[in-house]
Amino acid sequence: MTKVVALYNIKGGVGKTSAAVNLAWIAAQGGSRVLLWDLDPQGAASYLLRIRPKVRGGGSKLVRGKTDPAAALKGSDHELLDLLPADFSYRNMDLVLDATKHPTQGLRRVLAPLADDYDYVFLDCPPAISLASESIFAAADMLLVPLIPTPLSLRTFEQLRGFVADEVPKPRPRILAFFSMADGRKTLHREIMSAFCATADGAVLDAAIPAATDVEKMARERRALAGFAPAGRAARAYAALWDELEPRL
Amino acid sequence: MDPRASTLLLPDGLSASGAADRLAALMPVVTQRAHAVDRTFWDTFDGRLHRAGVALAEAAGRFVLMDATTYAEHASAQHPRRARMLRVEDLAAGALRDELAPVIEMRALTPIARVRSRLLPINVLDDLGKIVVRLRAEEPVAILTGGDKLALRTRLHVAGVRGYDIDHDVVLKLLTGDIGLEEAPRPVLDDALTALGSPVGGTSSKLKIELDPAERADVAAVKVLRRLAEVIDDNTPGTLADVDSEFLHDLRVAVRRSRALQRELRGVFAPEPLRAFRDGFRELQVLTGPTRDLDVQLLEFAELAAGLEEGATEDVAPLRRLLEQRLAVERRAMVAGLRSARAHALRENWQDFLDALVTAPEDDRPDAARPIADVAAERIGVVYRRMVKMGTAIGDDSPHEALHDLRKKGKELRYLLEFFASLYPPEVVKPMVATLKGLQDVLGRFQDREVQADLLRALGDDIAAMEGGAAALMAMGVLVERLAEQQEQARAEFAASFAQFAAKPQRRIVKATFG
Numbered sequence: 001m002t003k004v005v006a007l008y009n010i011k012g013g014v015g016k017t018s019a020a021v022n023l024a025w026i027a028a029q030g031g032s033r034v035l036l037w038d039l040d041p042q043g044a045a046s047y048l049l050r051i052r053p054k055v056r057g058g059g060s061k062l063v064r065g066k067t068d069p070a071a072a073l074k075g076s077d078h079e080l081l082d083l084l085p086a087d088f089s090y091r092n093m094d095l096v097l098d099a100t101k102h103p104t105q106g107l108r109r110v111l112a113p114l115a116d117d118y119d120y121v122f123l124d125c126p127p128a129i130s131l132a133s134e135s136i137f138a139a140a141d142m143l144l145v146p147l148i149p150t151p152l153s154l155r156t157f158e159q160l161r162g163f164v165a166d167e168v169p170k171p172r173p174r175i176l177a178f179f180s181m182a183d184g185r186k187t188l189h190r191e192i193m194s195a196f197c198a199t200a201d202g203a204v205l206d207a208a209i210p211a212a213t214d215v216e217k218m219a220r221e222r223r224a225l226a227g228f229a230p231a232g233r234a235a236r237a238y239a240a241l242w243d244e245l246e247p248r249l
Numbered sequence: 250m251d252p253r254a255s256t257l258l259l260p261d262g263l264s265a266s267g268a269a270d271r272l273a274a275l276m277p278v279v280t281q282r283a284h285a286v287d288r289t290f291w292d293t294f295d296g297r298l299h300r301a302g303v304a305l306a307e308a309a310g311r312f313v314l315m316d317a318t319t320y321a322e323h324a325s326a327q328h329p330r331r332a333r334m335l336r337v338e339d340l341a342a343g344a345l346r347d348e349l350a351p352v353i354e355m356r357a358l359t360p361i362a363r364v365r366s367r368l369l370p371i372n373v374l375d376d377l378g379k380i381v382v383r384l385r386a387e388e389p390v391a392i393l394t395g396g397d398k399l400a401l402r403t404r405l406h407v408a409g410v411r412g413y414d415i416d417h418d419v420v421l422k423l424l425t426g427d428i429g430l431e432e433a434p435r436p437v438l439d440d441a442l443t444a445l446g447s448p449v450g451g452t453s454s455k456l457k458i459e460l461d462p463a464e465r466a467d468v469a470a471v472k473v474l475r476r477l478a479e480v481i482d483d484n485t486p487g488t489l490a491d492v493d494s495e496f497l498h499d500l501r502v503a504v505r506r507s508r509a510l511q512r513e514l515r516g517v518f519a520p521e522p523l524r525a526f527r528d529g530f531r532e533l534q535v536l537t538g539p540t541r542d543l544d545v546q547l548l549e550f551a552e553l554a555a556g557l558e559e560g561a562t563e564d565v566a567p568l569r570r571l572l573e574q575r576l577a578v579e580r581r582a583m584v585a586g587l588r589s590a591r592a593h594a595l596r597e598n599w600q601d602f603l604d605a606l607v608t609a610p611e612d613d614r615p616d617a618a619r620p621i622a623d624v625a626a627e628r629i630g631v632v633y634r635r636m637v638k639m640g641t642a643i644g645d646d647s648p649h650e651a652l653h654d655l656r657k658k659g660k661e662l663r664y665l666l667e668f669f670a671s672l673y674p675p676e677v678v679k680p681m682v683a684t685l686k687g688l689q690d691v692l693g694r695f696q697d698r699e700v701q702a703d704l705l706r707a708l709g710d711d712i713a714a715m716e717g718g719a720a721a722l723m724a725m726g727v728l729v730e731r732l733a734e735q736q737e738q739a740r741a742e743f744a745a746s747f748a749q750f751a752a753k754p755q756r757r758i759v760k761a762t763f764g
Contacts, residue, residue: 031325050379056412074412075252077380082411222378 003249004121006140012127015146015180017044020124022238025224028080032119040126043086059087060096093132107139140173146180149189179208207241252409254319257430259403265369265386281370293356296451317436357493362441363392381416383408391441399444454499462622467517469621477503494544509664513628516616529595536586543576564720625669630763632662640747656692677762684750698736
């Protein structure tokens, strides 16, 4: 059965897109059929895969269920990884969803006809908590939350957990976090990671993504790390993250 | 929708790297490092994968089911064990097994050809540097059993990327138009099989014989019987090696068909040698019967047990074990019989007999020189009328044997129609076969359920003595009851299906065509 993993955080700039692209690529390298849906109107995931951020027929129509999602798919440079590209109209996704009969079911509805074609679907989500987020929660089996090891970031994570537990109807997605942009040289990072892992009831994965130049280079190379720095620290960290994550899906 | 894919032949003398150079002059491409793939292709004896347009290739323990021509992958799975044959149940649950199961059914897969290919990936890029078409130049070599190699035609696989159909079409047009490449008429595997001298598309057990209505009846009979002898020979090694149950099935059908022709066209043979051969073929039928019955029982076991209440399906496990043990015993006896000098002599003498038949004296072969269309029509008419008479006499209280006898006669008619269909108008033969098939299905179910129930009853004492036997006996009771219900159901359907078979318009057509 297809598993839907949403890379999600209320905050921006925490490494969602890098994680989405690299995890999707690694999953495809492992032989799984993978779809990455770039839900962020900025289209960073589409950019990294060298695919134009434009949905055939329009992103709004797609979300409203008026166009065939299969027609909007784009193959990536990996044969087992497809992309549903970003579309600038996603900036209005809340409005588009709100105009439909069941707004929170919008994304789920789009994915339904593609379910048999993929083993994993990764959602690269925009940073916000809104109606679109609720639609993401309804579509995802898991929210995978990148956390920068700072006190504020952890507070936001707790807020998210509280919101999902209190406000999101069942079946709720599982929530797992991993540390992103972690700098082992910083005492604060090390302390926060260690303290948070001890209190998070297993909600934090062991693998942490380091703050590495390779990750920044992705935008220049326009490729997943496996394509240009497969043996680097960051690529190995994403591989470890996937190894830890996959059995939990 | 799957991305577009096609395969083109490279002209003789143009290597993969030469093709890459020519492409680089026409479009932005990135050529990757060439690599070798050593594939062993698998299929069933009768080429079911070939018929479905797919190929199953194994490389380094990984089995990939793919489009036979373009190699577009459908499903794959790792199979760690080195095997000489594979059945569906040997594969791990998953997409590969799911896709193969309905195609190969009960047949086993065996290696049919080994091809080593040098693959040169050439990717066509768009203005963003993204891959929009994948080209793979393939230089294949068939590997013979002794290790010798035979070079096959080099080809270029053109695979589109989802969402980039226009780019695919442009590239394809360039390749077929400007460069002048032609579409590959058949897959690499077919070229390899031809080079290896193996049948392309497997070995069929179908008759596929065209007869001339005016040709001598003995000539026509020999054509049919030679083909049937060929089917017996084709299927004997697989039967002896127990590759799958279809070998024995096809062998038995060919034996039964041969016997039907020996009986129905007896006027083309001299009575004395024929009698000996009829005895020999009957022995062959009897020799192989118990193994086939147990094969059927085991093939249908899962379906039969599936309807049992939860828990009871476990209870019948001892029954399955016992059936398997019995099958092993019967199979040993059958294999010994098939390997015997007697069976060998029967096959050889039969061939010699067929070779000499047409030139043999005709004094005691009254039908030998008559046109086959006349002789066959006579027999078809006689058997049809006989069936109508037998079926009409069957009432609610008729013994089971009456239906069994009718089924046997029906097989005779079915075979006659199969042998000689090409001599008569299809608009006569087709509806006749259709109504006959409907009737035979009902009669077949009626008899098979009885045979299965008898077999289960006969195993009762042995089952009782096994561990878990009491529970198995109870479950078997349910199975026997269910078989009896199904037999009753078939009996209830008999009248309607026979009425169609023997309907007046059909009788008139049979009379007009066959006399």
